[in-house]
Amino acid sequence: MKILKRHEEFAHGKPVLLIVLDGVGVGRLDSFNAVNIAKTPVMDSLFKGPRYGTVKAHGKAVGLPSDADMGNSEVGHNTLGCGRVVSQGASLVENAFASGAIFQSDGYKHLQEAFLSPNKTLHLIGLLSDGGVHSHTKHWYSIISQAVLDGARRIRLHILLDGRDVPEGTSINYIQKLEDFIKLQNESHEVDIQIASGGGRMFVTMDRYEAEWAIVQRGWNAHVLGQADFTFSNAYQAVTELKASHKCSDQYIPPFCIYDPNQHPVGPIIDGDAVLCMNFRGDRVIEISRAFEEVNFDKFERKRHPQVNFAGMIRYDGDQNIPQKFLVDPPFIQNTSGEYLADMGLRVFACSETQKYGHVTYFWNGNRSGKFSETLETYHEIRSDTCYFAEKPEMKAREITDAATEALKSGQYDMVRINLPNGDMVGHTGELDATKRAVEVLDECLGQLLEAVQAVGGAYLITADHGNADDMTQRDAKGEPLRDENGEILPLTSHTLAAVPVVFGGPSVPENAIMRTDLNQPGLSNVTATFINLMGFHAPPDYDETLINLL
Ligand code: 3PG
Ligand code: CO
Structure with a gap:
């Protein structure tokens, strides 16, 4: 049973609204900052004054x-949910490669068991x-090098092109480097390594939260069955030609397969093969992992379900044990704020x-897809459109806002927590005008939400x-723009x-509460203790300090 100590100076029993404006940072104030150029009367009035500050949201501050x-x-979200800086999957994987522990893992041995069998192939799938x-x-290179030393003779690579976490148009560079590396390996070790299939990450394989299973199906067909509308003799040609013919960005390249001169796919996945999913972040590879692992799978017609030794770089879902085998133990995120609130009998409405x-x-609760309490927690999903978000920059922000307003006014919740995705999802398109519009919609939503908080006397x-x-x-x-x-x-x-900005307020906040200025480089982990205070409690002692100063 986890206990939060009552805070004498904060109101108790008033609802607290927590809003995550996904992807809305505080950047340089020029004309390429969509937040800066958008018309945002509400944010302009909020993002100043004694209850406003900024916190670090990158690098070591978030593990x-x-x-x-x-x-x-x-x-x-992991950090906001747990109030501490936890070494993240990216760091843990990095360390496991540095120490070599990754190659001693059960997950790697599971792969090895398969790829050492005669005529079996090791497949790598990932971004x-x-x-x-x-x-x-660099993980692709390390895995390939070591697997070759450990006896893998045939390796096939199924590559998902990025242009979202890295600049648009760079996919071709990654392919070129990979091809050079493969050539060297093939020549010096007498192995057979080839790129076998691929596609753009937003169109092939990397769906998330079951938004559009067709994305995963396209990947399955290309990677596993060796089937795609477009076939080429090499990946460089595939990407250059598909981008030109489809006028698409890297993220949206259609699925393709590499075929040999006899018009056979070079790397379908078959019974007995080893398959490693290279991604260490779970949201966008849980679905493809399920397609490999589930016996009774009804999300799309797999046509063929090869019996393979499958592993993930890390465990993607700690509640559902997806995948069963993995190379690196995931971050151990325990005692999250959600668990405390549930143990304290506080009622939560979470929505996006x-x-x-x-x-x-899932991220909020430390990469667990379940709830802490079925009765106290309501998780409300509003179905996203499956369009290109620059064409609909409002996304479902108004629907999320309405749901949160209703939850606040219902009197049934102690905490209402929402994520408004527009700044991020439209920001990822790289389209400035659409992103400006997205931020303006957010501002309208904030106006409505602040009124609701006012009406219920909350924070x-x-x-x-x-x-x-x-x-x-x-x-x-x-810092000059590139053209x-x-x-x-x-x-x-x-x-x-x-x-990123942090601002708090509302009728239930004590008048003497202001933003602290004495913390050296506060980060997202300090936000958790802050909202726990607003709910009327002291944060657990091992949480990072609150941002609130009571004068
Ligand atoms: C994505 O998966 O869309 C991007 O790689 C990262 O975006 P997110 O961290 O905002 O989800
Ligand atoms: Co993003």
């Missing part, structure tokens, strides 16, 4: 290997970039649209998980290193 690492939703959010190319639904539930805390919409251009070392040959700016589709 990533270095301060060069941008933040992301997984680490941001091919060094974005460091879901995966890292599909694209971010798992962020305020609010508004923050973000990482930056994105706050910078929409790639920049040179001096193409026509003078157009090169869009930035990825997150940023920006700090």
Whole structure:
């Protein structure tokens, strides 16, 4: 039983609204900052004054290997949910490679058992970039090198192209480097390594939260069955030609297979093979893992379900044990705020649209998809559209806002926590005008939400998980925008290193409460104790300090 000590100076029993404005950082105030150029009367009035501040949301402050690492939703929500800095999957995987422990793991041995059998193949599937959010190319190189030393003779690579955590158009560079590496390995070790299939990450394989299973099915057909509408003799040609013919960005490249001169796929996945999913972040590979592991699977017609030795780089879901075998133990995130609230009998309403639904539930609770209490917690998903979000920058923000308003007014919840995805999901398209519009919609939603908090006499805390919409251009070392040959700016589709806003208020907040200024570089982990205070409690002693100063 986890106990929170009652805080004498904060109101008790009044609802607290916690809003995560996904991807809304505090960036440089120029014309490429969609938050800056958007018309945002509500944010303008909120993001100043004694109850406003910024916190770090990237690098070591959120448990990533270095301060060069941008933040992301997984680490941001993990940290907000648990109030401490936890070494994240990216760091744990990094350490496991550095110490060599990864090659002693049960997961690796499971793969080895299969790839050492005569005529069996080791397949790697995952995101091919060094974005460091879901995966890292250096891990591909390390795994291939070691597997070759350990006796793998046939390796097939199923590559998902990025352009979302790294700049658009860079996929071709990663392919080129990989091809050079493969050539060297093939020549010096007499092995047979080839790229076998691929596609853009937003169109092939990497769906999340069951938003669109067809994405996973396309990947299954290409990686496993060796079937795709487009076949090529090599990946470089595949990506160059598909991008030109489809006028698409890297993220949306259609699925393709590599075929040999006899028109056979070079690497379908068959019984007895070993399959390693290279991603270390779970949300976008849980579905493909399920397709490999589930006996009774009804999300799409698999046509063939090869019996393989499957493993993930890490365990993706700690409640459902997905996948069963993995190479690195996932971060051990315990005693999260959700667990405390449930043990204290506090009622929670958590809501977002599909694209971010798992962020305020699964990531929030330390990568567990279940609830702490069936009776006290309500998780409400609003189905996301399956469109290109620059064409619908409002997404489902108004529906999420209405659901939160209703939850607040119902009197049935002590905490209402929502994620508004627009700044991030539209920011990832790299389209400045659409992202500006997305931020304006957010501002309207905030207006409605603040009124609701006022009406119920509660409190609010508004923050973000990482930056994105706050910078929409790639920049040179001096910070000047980079432009193409026509003078157009090169869009930035990825997150940023920006700090994020934190502001609290509402009728139930004691008048003497202001933002602390004495903390040295506060981070997202300090936000948790802050909302626990607003709910009328002291944070657990091992949580990072609150941001509130009571004068
Ligand atoms: C994605 O998966 O969409 C990006 O790689 C990271 O975005 P998120 O961390 O905001 O989900
Ligand atoms: Co994002």
